[in-house]
Amino acid sequence: MPPQEIQEIYNHNVQQVLDLTGIFVFAVAGALMAVRKNFDVIGIVLLAEVTALGGGVIRDLIIGDVPPAAFRDLGYFSTPLFAAGLVFFLHPQVERISRTIDIFDAAGLGLFCVTGTAKAFAYGLGPVQATALGITTAVGGGAIRDVLAREVPVLLRWDREIYTVPALVGAAAVAVLVETGQFNAYTATAAAIFAFAFRVLALHKGWRAPRAWRRNSEVRGDFD
Amino acid sequence: MPPQEIQEIYNHNVQQVLDLTGIFVFAVAGALMAVRKNFDVIGIVLLAEVTALGGGVIRDLIIGDVPPAAFRDLGYFSTPLFAAGLVFFLHPQVERISRTIDIFDAAGLGLFCVTGTAKAFAYGLGPVQATALGITTAVGGGAIRDVLAREVPVLLRWDREIYTVPALVGAAAVAVLVETGQFNAYTATAAAIFAFAFRVLALHKGWRAPRAWRRNSEVRGDFD
Amino acid sequence: MPPQEIQEIYNHNVQQVLDLTGIFVFAVAGALMAVRKNFDVIGIVLLAEVTALGGGVIRDLIIGDVPPAAFRDLGYFSTPLFAAGLVFFLHPQVERISRTIDIFDAAGLGLFCVTGTAKAFAYGLGPVQATALGITTAVGGGAIRDVLAREVPVLLRWDREIYTVPALVGAAAVAVLVETGQFNAYTATAAAIFAFAFRVLALHKGWRAPRAWRRNSEVRGDFD
Numbered sequence: 105m106p107p108q109e110i111q112e113i114y115n116h117n118v119q120q121v122l123d124l125t126g127i128f129v130f131a132v133a134g135a136l137m138a139v140r141k142n143f144d145v146i147g148i149v150l151l152a153e154v155t156a157l158g159g160g161v162i163r164d165l166i167i168g169d170v171p172p173a174a175f176r177d178l179g180y181f182s183t184p185l186f187a188a189g190l191v192f193f194l195h196p197q198v199e200r201i202s203r204t205i206d207i208f209d210a211a212g213l214g215l216f217c218v219t220g221t222a223k224a225f226a227y228g229l230g231p232v233q234a235t236a237l238g239i240t241t242a243v244g245g246g247a248i249r250d251v252l253a254r255e256v257p258v259l260l261r262w263d264r265e266i267y268t269v270p271a272l273v274g275a276a277a278v279a280v281l282v283e284t285g286q287f288n289a290y291t292a293t294a295a296a297i298f299a300f301a302f303r304v305l306a307l308h309k310g311w312r313a314p315r316a317w318r319r320n321s322e323v324r325g326d327f328d
Numbered sequence: 329m330p331p332q333e334i335q336e337i338y339n340h341n342v343q344q345v346l347d348l349t350g351i352f353v354f355a356v357a358g359a360l361m362a363v364r365k366n367f368d369v370i371g372i373v374l375l376a377e378v379t380a381l382g383g384g385v386i387r388d389l390i391i392g393d394v395p396p397a398a399f400r401d402l403g404y405f406s407t408p409l410f411a412a413g414l415v416f417f418l419h420p421q422v423e424r425i426s427r428t429i430d431i432f433d434a435a436g437l438g439l440f441c442v443t444g445t446a447k448a449f450a451y452g453l454g455p456v457q458a459t460a461l462g463i464t465t466a467v468g469g470g471a472i473r474d475v476l477a478r479e480v481p482v483l484l485r486w487d488r489e490i491y492t493v494p495a496l497v498g499a500a501a502v503a504v505l506v507e508t509g510q511f512n513a514y515t516a517t518a519a520a521i522f523a524f525a526f527r528v529l530a531l532h533k534g535w536r537a538p539r540a541w542r543r544n545s546e547v548r549g550d551f552d
Numbered sequence: 553m554p555p556q557e558i559q560e561i562y563n564h565n566v567q568q569v570l571d572l573t574g575i576f577v578f579a580v581a582g583a584l585m586a587v588r589k590n591f592d593v594i595g596i597v598l599l600a601e602v603t604a605l606g607g608g609v610i611r612d613l614i615i616g617d618v619p620p621a622a623f624r625d626l627g628y629f630s631t632p633l634f635a636a637g638l639v640f641f642l643h644p645q646v647e648r649i650s651r652t653i654d655i656f657d658a659a660g661l662g663l664f665c666v667t668g669t670a671k672a673f674a675y676g677l678g679p680v681q682a683t684a685l686g687i688t689t690a691v692g693g694g695a696i697r698d699v700l701a702r703e704v705p706v707l708l709r710w711d712r713e714i715y716t717v718p719a720l721v722g723a724a725a726v727a728v729l730v731e732t733g734q735f736n737a738y739t740a741t742a743a744a745i746f747a748f749a750f751r752v753l754a755l756h757k758g759w760r761a762p763r764a765w766r767r768n769s770e771v772r773g774d775f776d
Contacts, residue, residue, distance in 0.1 A: 389613055
């Protein structure tokens with residue numbers, strides 16, 4: 105499929121719906137993290153914005169789409185504001201927050217690995233690079249959120265369920281779909297749902313990735 | 329006001345004076361933080377450079393002004409070096425450092441929210457986006473400094489006086505001034521001084537932003 | 553030497569060999585850090601990729617070479633994958649890891665301060681700015697690695713041997729070589745080896761940089 109055609113499909117069908125949905129759910133996850141860490145209302149808004157827009161801004165800087173969509177389209181910027189407002193007034197009991205963060209975060213992961221990969225293709229990157237950029241888009245905002253909130257990024261921890269693998273699967277699925285000419289709004293949505301379901305299942309079943317081969321785990325190095 | 333005219337005013341009157349002043353005061357704040365954290369002379373220089381130039385580099389990457397001013401204009405790069413040298417030899421007693429960091433940081437905040445917003449306008453961003461980028465410019469360098477020095481960024485903490493709100497007010501003031509055709513070197517300086525005074529007052533009076541509505545604050549989540 | 557000529561030498565002789573070697577050794581350092589911190593296999597791959605490619609991506613964004621080489625050339629992306637695989641199966645006893653990380657990291661430091669400075673020259677930056685960008689390229693990936701792994705970046709700590717100074721010396725040497733027309737594949741390699749040897753010697757001899765003049769070191773501020 106020629107880049108122009110991809111860009112057309114991407115712009116009209118996929119981007120507007122999937123991207124804003126991803127921004128909304130990531131913003132909810134970021135705002136909930138801010139509530140859990142006891143940040144104030146400004147911190148809630150900032151963490152919502154950074155979580156929701158961080159991955160996409162990195163993606164746009166890398167492919168050279170400047171200023172990034174987040175600084176052009178008013179909807180990109182105001183959606184996290186709205187999500188932060190919702191969380192500020194309606195957040196559930198603090199005890200249940202961690203689980204809720206995980207679900208919203210999984211939805212953002214599924215959506216952004218698809219839109220990130222598709223946009224990278226539209227800007228002329230090869231399939232492997234587009235997949236890598238899709239993963240970057242999906243995990244970037246959450247990584248910035250974790251760094252600012254002084255958490256060890258979930259994507260690095262062995263004691264957490266697999267996080268990057270669902271994004272990798274979703275991004276690779278988009279790469280295959282584009283290369284075989286099967287990429288459209290329906291298959292894109294299916295790929296996003298598949299990556300989301302994969303992540304939720306991993307959380308539910310406790311799927312983990314192995315640590316280094318025969319590592320002597322007696323020694324220091326766990327989360328301090 | 330057409331973008332070209334803004335750029336002209338910005339380039340000749342505002343940028344050279346306000347930007348370099350902002351870089352100097354942010355560099356002092358960064359260098360003092362490095363002294364408080366007991367970093368060596370290289371760490372003092374690096375933290376001064378990152379605090380002073382970080383926000384502007386992010387701004388320039390986002391609006392597409394590459395290489396960023398910090399990597400073109402020798403003054404941008406050498407000002408933090410000079411500030412770091414001053415702090416290295418003349419820093420006050422360590423006990424009084426925290427208060428001094430806050431004052432210099434407030435001055436940088438006031439100056440950068442103005443120059444960041446103005447430059448974003450000059451590159452064609454809309455008023456809301458330019459305001460958002462002005463805030464990013466103002467808080468970006470300090471956030472990178474705090475992350476590198478392993479502090480929770482002051483802009484997220486509820487137990488600290490409001491930090492982002494003065495930057496928001498200064499940036500929004502610039503947006504209103506530009507939109508109404510009143511933006512010039514005098515009103516720009518006034519907006520910077522207002523944002524600075526707002527931040528210093530907030531520090532002095534202990535103004536804080538509210539945390540999430542009815543959050544059960546018994547539960548864990550404070551700074552650990 | 554005109555920029556075009558530099559670019560030619562850089563592209564054909566220096567970039568392919570030095571850059572990929574630097575990526576490989578930095579990736580090994582990142583993967584070993586992930587093993588020491590007890591991250592899982594995904595964390596090992598991600599930390600290898602970020603350490604190896606982070607500095608170069610920042611450099612390419614700043615000089616405006618987008619998409620960055622890391623997202624164009626498949627070799628850039630797959631080299632850290634290969635290094636992570638090696639470390640996963642063959643990493644030495646955990647007790648000896650810290651020393652090994654340091655040696656590989658020193659090699660990456662030496663190579664990247666040279667390639668970063670050379671590429672900055674090729675894109676038209678002045679000698680001081682090119683030197684600054686060379687240092688940024690050399691220390692950027694490791695700084696991102698340390699932030700993600702929640703270590704205080706080694707380049708800021710007074711209780712560690714000097715880290716940035718060897719990169720500064722290597723980058724400045726390249727700047728002098730380019731300005732005097734002596735820059736070629738041999739002198740570039742010599743500069744990289746010199747910076748590497750300088751860092752290893754500093755580690756071996758325990759060379760440290762001074763802290764702030766007459767700082768009252770009784771007071772708090774050490775690594776907590």
